[in-house]
Amino acid sequence: SEIGRGLAQLHSVAVSPDAKLRDYKKGGACLVIDHINDIHLVAFESSPHTKNHPFLPFYKRALVDLKECMKPRSLPTGIIHGDPFLDNVLIDAKTGALSAFVDWEDVTVGPLLFDLACCIIGTCYREGDDLITESRMIAILKAYAEVRPLTKDEMDLLPRFMRMTLLCNCAWRFKNFNIDHRELEENRNAHVELKDRILALEGGEGQSRVEKVIAMVKSGENGNPVRTKESGHCYRCNVGQGCGIV
Numbered sequence: 001s002e003i004g005r006g007l008a009q010l011h012s013v014a015v016s017p018d019a020k021l022r023d024y025k026k027g028g029a030c031l032v033i034d035h036i037n038d039i040h041l042v043a044f045e046s047s048p049h050t051k052n053h054p055f056l057p058f059y060k061r062a063l064v065d066l067k068e069c070m071k072p073r074s075l076p077t078g079i080i081h082g083d084p085f086l087d088n089v090l091i092d093a094k095t096g097a098l099s100a101f102v103d104w105e106d107v108t109v110g111p112l113l114f115d116l117a118c119c120i121i122g123t124c125y126r127e128g129d130d131l132i133t134e135s136r137m138i139a140i141l142k143a144y145a146e147v148r149p150l151t152k153d154e155m156d157l158l159p160r161f162m163r164m165t166l167l168c169n170c171a172w173r174f175k176n177f178n179i180d181h182r183e184l185e186e187n188r189n190a191h192v193e194l195k196d197r198i199l200a201l202e203g204g205e206g207q208s209r210v211e212k213v214i215a216m217v218k219s220g221e222n223g224n225p226v227r228t229k230e231s232g233h234c235y236r237c238n239v240g241q242g243c244g245i246v
Contacts, residue, residue, distance in 0.1 A: 011080070024070075029168075044059065112148070130197050159201060177190055
């Protein structure tokens, strides 16, 4: 929950027009722009090591949804860390409080939902597990929304953004160990773990588990419901400030 709260605090920082910060179209955010511009696709199709690899048809299919997700839309934007995985988080050993996010190489300005989705896929899976850990995802979402309420569109698009951020990291592993660093043969199939998580989110128990978590958080089954940003309305009653919840 501390990670979710800390990420929301970052996302609440106002971006000055004079700040001259790069946006995701110029870099950062798991290099999502390289996927949008087909840089990875060209590399996969050009390399003799990957042009006939079974990963390629999967990537092409998933890439269509990635591009659709990143089309201009009215999602809240701001400063995003770009890679808020567990290994980029420092926690106070005594208190359990969040001390800091580290490794700001991927920082940029972009859709805040990208960062939240990346945080969930980077903190809510146990090693070797294809299914999200429900309790972790609930904690992240509820703590995040206490600081920055999510819009209805953000909640609805969250599963797709989770698949997209998984794809960015999956493709990085594939390219890194099948083209750039083929000498690391033991890592040649490192991408498979993330590919399996994407597939699990496309249907079956993986998808239903995430949908269940989102429904629980919306309804407040595990406590107060997450509220939408629009007019301060909560998901439970949709009447706003007068409901006594928001």
